Every structure is written in C-alpha cells, then in structure tokens.
Amino acid sequence: MRHVWEHGDERMDRTGVGTRSVFGTMLRFDLSGGRVPLLTTKRVYWKAAAREMLWFLTGSTNIRPLLEQGVTIWSDWPLARYRRETGDAIAQEDFEARIVAEEDFARRWGDLGPVYGKQWVDWPTYRYGPDGRYEKGPGINQVSQVIESLKADPGGRRHIIEGWNVAELDRMALPPCHKTYQFHVIGSGRDARLNCLLYQRSCDVALGLPFNLFGAAMLCRMVAAQTSMRPGELIWAGGDTHLYLNHAELVRTQLAREPAGEPRLALVRVPETIFDYRFEDFAVTDYAPQGPIRAPVAV
Known part of the structure; x- marks a missing residue:
C-alpha cells in the first residue's frame, strides 16, 4: 500500500475517480498450519468473503x-x-x-450477467449442429475438472480455473478482476502440498485485495482437502495494482497502524465434494484486528 501510494503513476480510470497505480506485483503467503492472509491493521469481514466464495461455487450470478x-x-x-x-x-x-x-x-x-461462478462451473460451449449451424453444448465445470486432474496428474501444468471469457465480457456487470487460478503440487503421497497462484488483472488494494487474499486462501484450502493434500503456498500476482485517489484517508489511517497476531483458518468438516461446503464448515481463530476503515467503492 505504501509503495503504490508513494510511487504509483497517477492516472484517470474507467470510474472517473482516478488512481495511483503500479503494474506487476507479487505477494507470497505460507498457508501451512492453518495460516491465512487476513489483515489485522483493519477489520476484514471474512464472513462476507467466505459467503461470496461459496456463492461463486454455486454458479449463481x-x-x-x-x-x-x-x-x-x-x-x-x-x-x-x-x-x-x-x-x-x-x-x-x-x-x-x-x-x-x-x-x-x-x-x-x-x-450480474455471466460473472465468476458461471464461468467457473458452467463455461459455455458451442458445436456444429446437424444443419451446420452452431448449437449450445454442455457447460464445462472447470472446478471439478481441476480437482480430478490434480488427483490423476498432480505433476501437470494445466490445473487452471479461468474466468476471463472474452466472448461474454460485455454481458458481465464487472469483468473478472481475480481472473486466473493455477494450482501446483509439491511432493507426493501423504507429503503432497498444494500451491495456488492467483493472477489478478486489476486490484483495488484498499478494498478488494483483503477480500481477494482471504477468498483465494479459502479456495486453496478447499481444493487441498478435496485432493487429500496439505495447503502449501498462496502466490498472488497483480497486474494493474492501484489505490483510488478518494481513499487517501483510509491509506493514511491504515499505514499508521502496526500489524499484530497471526490468524488461523480451520476446516471443521470436509464434505464429499467441493460444492457441498457450508459456511459453518469454516472457522477463523486468533483474529483480533484493529477497527474497520470505511471508504467508497468506485463503480
């Protein structure tokens, strides 16, 4: 946040609010032992982020x-x-x-149009019909495919969930920001660890990033549990990484605070499939954040 605010290029953006932006950033988080990247310098409403992730997995829009x-x-x-x-x-x-x-x-x-969940679990396909015209084919459940591919070929390099469907971007209320998730396995058998890399094309550091980090860690934990692996590392990569100009007070307040504590995320239950998780299956402990900091959302 400090780097973006002090060194970012000031520019106008789609919302008309204006940002300070840097391009090409990376963060790494160890997810072992229940660790979870949950900010302590302000309260992150992780319950809302968890419900959102579970909503994505239903395919609802x-x-x-x-x-x-x-x-x-x-x-x-x-x-x-x-x-x-x-x-x-x-x-x-x-x-x-x-x-x-x-x-x-x-x-x-x-x-909202065919946003995140629709692409994750029901990516549309089309095929030639008997009359030579295109007809709608069966949807592709990328999440199911990734879990099966991780089980069958853990050393593969194609364990990807993609949200950026070029053909449907104009029908989405907001094109996907956290667009690509790639999974990677280290070790084998009982020692196998699952890493996840999230590429985010556009990142609102003040409001979006805290939710995105928790959601990605939560997804990695669920996929690891479904493939009988231990969670490894979450790598977050940002494209246009920015702070909105009207978030100055939030930035000043948050940078004046010191991080403290190390929250943990536990899975209370591992259901038969990744689509059967309920909110009650997740518990966050050792989380004592400082107070919330409110700022407007740029639409």
Missing part, C-alpha cells in the same frame, strides 16, 4: 442469495444499472430489500 445472507458487496453494480435505466433514485437499502422480497424484481435487476 444473482445477488439475491448473497443479500439473503446479509452480504451487500455486489449491490453497487446492479443498483447503478437500475438507477440509470429507470431514473429512480432508490436508496441502496430499499433496492436490496426489494431484491430479497420480490422474485421477479430480483430476476430483472439482481442478475
């Missing part, structure tokens, strides 16, 4: 299941579209309440 659990982190984009297209300056709380209460309203205004 509608915010209604998240709002029913009190998770509002995806509301800004459909709310902006609703206001723009209807001219109704509805309050966010009222919009979210209608999404939860009204199924038809949620279907019309709560859908």
Whole structure:
C-alpha cells in the first residue's frame, strides 16, 4: 500500500475517480498450519468473503442469495444499472430489500450477467449442429475438472480455473478482476502440498485485495482437502495494482497502524465434494484486528 501510494503513476480510470497505480506485483503467503492472509491493521469481514466464495461455487450470478445472507458487496453494480435505466433514485437499502422480497424484481435487476461462478462451473460451449449451424453444448465445470486432474496428474501444468471469457465480457456487470487460478503440487503421497497462484488483472488494494487474499486462501484450502493434500503456498500476482485517489484517508489511517497476531483458518468438516461446503464448515481463530476503515467503492 505504501509503495503504490508513494510511487504509483497517477492516472484517470474507467470510474472517473482516478488512481495511483503500479503494474506487476507479487505477494507470497505460507498457508501451512492453518495460516491465512487476513489483515489485522483493519477489520476484514471474512464472513462476507467466505459467503461470496461459496456463492461463486454455486454458479449463481444473482445477488439475491448473497443479500439473503446479509452480504451487500455486489449491490453497487446492479443498483447503478437500475438507477440509470429507470431514473429512480432508490436508496441502496430499499433496492436490496426489494431484491430479497420480490422474485421477479430480483430476476430483472439482481442478475450480474455471466460473472465468476458461471464461468467457473458452467463455461459455455458451442458445436456444429446437424444443419451446420452452431448449437449450445454442455457447460464445462472447470472446478471439478481441476480437482480430478490434480488427483490423476498432480505433476501437470494445466490445473487452471479461468474466468476471463472474452466472448461474454460485455454481458458481465464487472469483468473478472481475480481472473486466473493455477494450482501446483509439491511432493507426493501423504507429503503432497498444494500451491495456488492467483493472477489478478486489476486490484483495488484498499478494498478488494483483503477480500481477494482471504477468498483465494479459502479456495486453496478447499481444493487441498478435496485432493487429500496439505495447503502449501498462496502466490498472488497483480497486474494493474492501484489505490483510488478518494481513499487517501483510509491509506493514511491504515499505514499508521502496526500489524499484530497471526490468524488461523480451520476446516471443521470436509464434505464429499467441493460444492457441498457450508459456511459453518469454516472457522477463523486468533483474529483480533484493529477497527474497520470505511471508504467508497468506485463503480
């Protein structure tokens, strides 16, 4: 954060807010012994991040299941579209309440397009039909394929979950930021350790990165458990790594704080498949963060 704020190139961006940005960054985290990259210099709402990751794995693209659990982190984009297209300056709380209460309203205004989960578990395919025209084929569950490939060929170099579907970007409320997950195995048998590399094309360091790190660590832990491996290392690689100019107060406050403690993430239960995890299957301990620091989301 300090490096980006002090040395980043100041530039305008899609949101019109403006950023300070550096390109090409890397962080490494040891996940052994239950370690988890959870910031202590401000409170990270890891429960919301966990619910989001589980929502991705369902393949859902509608915010209604998240709002029913009190998770509002995806509301800004459909709310902006609703206001723009209807001219109704509805309050966010009222919009979210209608999404939860009204199924038809949620279907019309709560859908984000084919974002993360859709690409992860139902990547669309097309094939030639009998009449020579393209017809829709079966969707590809990348998550299932990666788990099976890790079991069958742990030394392989193709254990990848990809969210960047070029053909569908224009239908997404927000193209995937944390776009590519690659898994890598060290050792064998009972000593096998699973590493995960996440490439993030665009990273909001103040608000997005804390969620992204926890979510990636959580996914790595789940995949490791499903393949009978131990978690190894999480490597995070950033493309455009930036801080928004209107986050100056957050940056100053957070940089004045000292990290303390070493949180742990435990899996309480390992279900039959990665799609059967419930929120109650995860427990975070030894987490005593400093207070939350609020800042606006750039949409």
